[in-house]
Amino acid sequence: MTITQLKYVLAVAEHKNFTIASEHCFVTQPTLSMQIQKLEDQLDVKIFNRNKKPIQLTQVGEKIVEQAKIIVDESNRITDIVDQQKGYIGGEFKLGIIPTVMPSLLPMFLKTFVKKYPKVNLIIEELTTEEIIKKLTDGHIDAALAATPLENEAIKERVIYYEPFVGFIPKGHRLHDHKTIDVNELELNDILLLEDGHCFKESVLNLCRTFKNETGSHFRLESGxxxxxxxxxxxxxxxxxLPYLHTLDLSENDQTYLREFNAPVPAREVSLIYHKSQLKMQLIEALKDVIDSLVRGAIAFNDVEIISPLQHKKGA
Structure with a gap:
């Protein structure tokens, strides 16, 4: 039994197709199939039911895959231990970022991080929270920047900052002349929302405790x-x-439409998250340190109330 064979098994279990799995493993399909067959012969069991379309794991195959993930992770940990011992910060690091954080936070830290850690090959992908959790669980990304809490026992959360919500209220709106606004003044039927899949939308829905009757509303628009x-x-x-950081780049004229909330200010918690079995902790710490040092100067809010991004739940 080899680590390579176990990696091939994990690839087929994920993609449910030998050809696609071989492409992701950068080997030919016959090579991958032969190695999995050798492993099955050695163990005297069938890991996959090849008669099913798509290919499915057998009952014992499910247990083998579960253990294979642990073994492959632990084998990778050896390299991680050596890197940490040497103080080496480099190699490939895959980072997911939710769409409502990407435009404001990424420009703040990317240049500094790349300059400080030139040996890191940082691969960044814009993903929804749901996609992030799946990719962290499957080991396809190393860490992510997302709104928390997520209440997922397999995911570790390292809070980076609390970002207040800010109202963008045009002339003619019933709240435009208010210097500040209260949460109980919000009416869901006149708030333009992000589309489904954005956790910021769920936070806004959770924030609106008074769901007014939408009679008289001629349309409902959601945008990405x-x-x-x-x-x-x-x-x-x-x-x-809007999230506070997004307001910093608005034109001088657009900033006249901004209205802050009365204390405690509703805010979202943004964290650097990773799977509890994550290996590349030296890279995670390096990234967190860089972001911490830059975002501290941009946000200095203490009296906030964290609004959960979880659907239909409100944070404490």
């Missing part, structure tokens, strides 16, 4: 872009809520 929501708000089609 804060910029689109801002433009529509300026056309007097409603108000919207």
């Amino acid at each position: 872009s804060f910029n689109t929501l801002i433009k529509l708000a300026k056309e007097n089609l409603g108000m919207t809520l």
Whole structure:
């Protein structure tokens, strides 16, 4: 039994197809199939039911895959231990970032991190929270920046900052003349929302404790872009809520439409998250240190109330 054979088994278990698995393992399909067959012969069991489409794990195969993940992770840990002992910070590091954090946070830290750690091959992917959790669980990314808490026992969360919500309220809106706003003044039927899949949308829904009757509302619009929501708000089609960092790049004129909340200010918790079995802790610590040092100067809010990104739940 070899680590390579176990990696091939994990690839087929994930993709449920020998050809696709071989492509991801950068070997020919006959080579991958032969190695898995050798392992099955050695163990005298069938790991996969090849008669099913797509290919499925047998009952014993499910247990083998579960153990194979542990073995492959532990084998990778040897390299990680050596790197940490040497103080080496380098190699490939895959980072997922949710769409509502990517545009504001990434430009703040990317240049500094790359300059400070030139030996790190940082691969960044924009992903929804659901995609992030799956990819962390499957080992396809090493860490992520996401809104928390997620209440997932397999995911470790390292809080980086608390980002307040800010109202973007156009002229003519009932709240425009208010210097500050209260949460209980919000009405869901006149708030322009992000589309499904964005955890910021769920946070806004959780924030709106009073769900008004939508009678008289002629349309319901959800967008994947804060910029689109801002433009529509300026056309007097409603108000919207923005995360604080996104407001820093607004034009001087657009900033006149911003209204802060009265204390305690509703805010989202943004964390660096990773799977509990994660190996590349020296890279995670390096990334967290860089982001911490830069974001501290941009956000200095203490009296906040954290709004959960979890669907239909409210954070403490």
